[in-house]
Amino acid sequence: MNDLVARRRALLGPNVSTFYDEPVHVVRGEGVWLWDNDGRKYLDCYNNVPHVGHCNPRVVEAICRQAATLNTHTRYLHEGILDYVERLTATYDDPLKTAILTCTGSEANDIALRMAEAVTGKRGIIATDATYHGNTTLVSHLSKSNVPEVGFGLGQYFRHVEAPDSYRIPDPDGQRFAEKVQEAIDDLERSGIGFAALVVCPLFLNEGFPAQAQGWLKPAAEAVKRSGGLLICDEVQSGFGRCGTHFWAHQKQGVIPDVVTMGKPMGNGHPVAGLVTSGEIMARFRKSFRYFNTFGGNPVSCAAAMAVLEELQEKKLQAHAEKMGLLAHRRLTELAGRYPIIGDVRQSGMVFGAEFVLDRESKGPAIAFVDRVVNQMRHRGIILSKLGRHKNTLKIRPPMPFAEEHLDLLMTTLDEAIGEAVESI
Numbered sequence: 001m002n003d004l005v006a007r008r009r010a011l012l013g014p015n016v017s018t019f020y021d022e023p024v025h026v027v028r029g030e031g032v033w034l035w036d037n038d039g040r041k042y043l044d045c046y047n048n049v050p051h052v053g054h055c056n057p058r059v060v061e062a063i064c065r066q067a068a069t070l071n072t073h074t075r076y077l078h079e080g081i082l083d084y085v086e087r088l089t090a091t092y093d094d095p096l097k098t099a100i101l102t103c104t105g106s107e108a109n110d111i112a113l114r115m116a117e118a119v120t121g122k123r124g125i126i127a128t129d130a131t132y133h134g135n136t137t138l139v140s141h142l143s144k145s146n147v148p149e150v151g152f153g154l155g156q157y158f159r160h161v162e163a164p165d166s167y168r169i170p171d172p173d174g175q176r177f178a179e180k181v182q183e184a185i186d187d188l189e190r191s192g193i194g195f196a197a198l199v200v201c202p203l204f205l206n207e208g209f210p211a212q213a214q215g216w217l218k219p220a221a222e223a224v225k226r227s228g229g230l231l232i233c234d235e236v237q238s239g240f241g242r243c244g245t246h247f248w249a250h251q252k253q254g255v256i257p258d259v260v261t262m263g264k265p266m267g268n269g270h271p272v273a274g275l276v277t278s279g280e281i282m283a284r285f286r287k288s289f290r291y292f293n294t295f296g297g298n299p300v301s302c303a304a305a306m307a308v309l310e311e312l313q314e315k316k317l318q319a320h321a322e323k324m325g326l327l328a329h330r331r332l333t334e335l336a337g338r339y340p341i342i343g344d345v346r347q348s349g350m351v352f353g354a355e356f357v358l359d360r361e362s363k364g365p366a367i368a369f370v371d372r373v374v375n376q377m378r379h380r381g382i383i384l385s386k387l388g389r390h391k392n393t394l395k396i397r398p399p400m401p402f403a404e405e406h407l408d409l410l411m412t413t414l415d416e417a418i419g420e421a422v423e424s425i
Helices: 002-012 057-067 079-089 105-120 175-191 218-226 279-288 299-314 317-338 367-379 404-423
Strands: 026-030 033-036 041-044 096-102 124-128 158-161 195-200 230-234 259-262 273-278 342-347 352-356 385-387 393-395
Touching (some): 105 195, 105 230, 158 175, 273 279, 299 317, 317 342, 317 404, 367 404
Parallel strands (some): 124 158, 124 195
Antiparallel strands (some): 026 033, 342 352, 352 393
16 A cells, blocks of 8 residues: 555655545445455445446446447547437537537536637636636636646636535525625626626535525526626536436526536546537637547547436436435434534435534534544445535535445444544544
8 A cells, every 4th residue: 555655656746635544445346336455345425427336337338339449539520429419418408409528527617618708708707615616727716725826817817706505604595695696796897807607516516515495596697697697507516317306406406507517427437528508609619719629529438428328317317316315314314313513414316415513503613523434434444525615524425326225334334433433522
């Protein structure tokens, strides 16, 4: 283990992050399971990249079959990308019927920001103060925690608004958030930069996936529309049926964005991502920018992505996510009844977790406690993580085939880990 960490540092450079106090050396995956180099088995309750399960047979077969036939770029004609985009956009509402395929969600978000400039002629972008949307030079400025020290002077074009927090900041209908967005819009307009777009994850996952009534985002979306900007919904984490009630989380929010970006789960680990928008916005972008991506939309990537869609739809994994999310919420609520250190339980489909606090009156974040629980779970064979503005909320976001027997194992182990951590306080 130490040799591997030293090689990483020597070959990949310093500050390349790993999970946990003792990193996991994974060598194999299948379904919701991972194995390390010693043959130990781990339940994966974290990874949304293998959306339909690690090494999903349908996806593996599709990749192998297409790789053995042809792989090239989109300047040659090929029906694979067209068949996929037709099937993908069929899951969207009008007018979201055109797409660009990329390799990463960062690239997709970068294009989305350029689309906003092409349509509005302005450059001002708004995001929340506790989010993450990618790592290109432009997109990295959307995150307050990952802004590069040298940013090419781009910081002036970004404004960050207070992230929603259903536990501490009452905002039942989204009006408070909409007012904050409007304030940022007005500031951008006064500055002379102008307002181009609001970028949000519809479930606000990195912000801690706060509880929200259906349609919560509507007031902010209306503010964006009134001001002539674009609403960009980053569905990298929240899309492809994960929220359970809808295929896309923006549909749960009752809004139709101008641009939707996608990434990690799209190809089940194969590097394919993209965005969907209207024909009008696409035409404005294509006129303003000459964009080409050598690997984006190649036949192998499209085969992988098509297999993911087929697996989701044929296995009814969206409905499964809704069912499992409700069961998980009930089980977590039972734990909260026994452990006062759990301040809040929340869930949206196959994303669920609990926020830990020093006490329920002050709601002070129990950050060190969560770190202890996450590491204890790793040593007990359960992979999960934490997130949120205070980094004190368990992030449980397993592959979509995650089933009741897996939930039982997760909750039994979590009960043990919390109990042990409480005793050590």
